[in-house]
Amino acid sequence: MTTLPVHDISGPEATATIHDQGAHLLTWAPQGQAPVLWASPQVRLEEGKGIRGGVPICFPWFGPGRTGDRTPTHGPARTTPWRSTTIEPGHATYAITGAELGVQDLEATYDVRAGARLELTFTVRNTGAQELTYEEALHAYLTVGDAREITVEGLAGATYVDKTDQGRSHRQDGELRLTRETDRVFRSAGPVTVVDPVLGRRLRVTKTGSASTVVWNPWDELSASLGDMGPEAWRTMVCVEGGNAMADEITLAPGDSHTLTYHLEVLPL
Numbered sequence: 001m002t003t004l005p006v007h008d009i010s011g012p013e014a015t016a017t018i019h020d021q022g023a024h025l026l027t028w029a030p031q032g033q034a035p036v037l038w039a040s041p042q043v044r045l046e047e048g049k050g051i052r053g054g055v056p057i058c059f060p061w062f063g064p065g066r067t068g069d070r071t072p073t074h075g076p077a078r079t080t081p082w083r084s085t086t087i088e089p090g091h092a093t094y095a096i097t098g099a100e101l102g103v104q105d106l107e108a109t110y111d112v113r114a115g116a117r118l119e120l121t122f123t124v125r126n127t128g129a130q131e132l133t134y135e136e137a138l139h140a141y142l143t144v145g146d147a148r149e150i151t152v153e154g155l156a157g158a159t160y161v162d163k164t165d166q167g168r169s170h171r172q173d174g175e176l177r178l179t180r181e182t183d184r185v186f187r188s189a190g191p192v193t194v195v196d197p198v199l200g201r202r203l204r205v206t207k208t209g210s211a212s213t214v215v216w217n218p219w220d221e222l223s224a225s226l227g228d229m230g231p232e233a234w235r236t237m238v239c240v241e242g243g244n245a246m247a248d249e250i251t252l253a254p255g256d257s258h259t260l261t262y263h264l265e266v267l268p269l
């Protein structure tokens with residue numbers, strides 16, 4: 001269990017909750033819609049542990065980082081308490097420093113607008129005297145009716161690193177349909193739409209300041225082995241993550257800043 005607060009930031013246009021650990025948006029659903037963000041049926045809110053659902057913030061590295069050996073996986077931002085600077089209906093803002101994360105000097109801010117659209121804005125400023133190089137991802141877990149029936153549109157022709165194929169590079173052949181464990185880091189800045197015939201809707205992701213799009217579904221074996229997911233949970237989720245990872249890492253000179261935005265909206269089929 002965690003003693004850190006979960007804030008209800010529901011407003012007239014949507015319901016939403018956010019957790020101070022990791023500035024982690026846990027839920028978001030526009031009025032009249034089924035939940036858009038997915039949470040594992042075995043989700044655990046524990047101090048210092050990642051949360052299987054919602055929108056984890058991966059920062060200042062992605063996965064094990066570019067050297068392949070950094071811990072914790074996806075960086076300390078998702079497991080560290082952030083300082084909430086605004087909590088009001090439909091809106092939350094957060095801040096954290098490099099000192100709080102145990103890394104070099106920096107300041108990160110996060111702005112969440114949970115209205116009829118979800119608007120996430122993540123800004124990093126290099127407050128130190130050295131260059132700052134980092135990776136980042138807004139690791140959104142999206143709810144789908146059946147992962148085997150969805151089409152993830154917008155990535156055709158993009159190159160990607162396939163983490164299920166020893167990190168080899170490939171080019172996406174046609175629109176993406178999921179048929180097995182999928183863990184791809186695309187070099188793609190454009191919009192992506194998850195077409196979901198089972199729930200009868202499309203989830204449209206648009207990004208700025210983001211050269212990478214990650215698509216992840218663990219499928220059956222990995223899902224069963226994760227410990228906080230269970231053997232069946234993979235069927236109703238897909239992660240479509242926006243950020244800058246691997247070869248798209250960001251380098252900031254002292255005083256410079258970079259902003260990543262991730263917008264999500266629900267559209268009819």
Ligand SMILES: O=P(O)(O)OC[C@H]1O[C@@H](O)[C@H](O)[C@@H](O)[C@@H]1O
Nearest residue numbers: 050063073074139163183214216
């Ligand atoms: O289990 P974690 O640390 O939350 O990570 C989940 C997945 O996150 C994805 O972003 C990565 O590409 C995967 O490799 C990883 O397995």
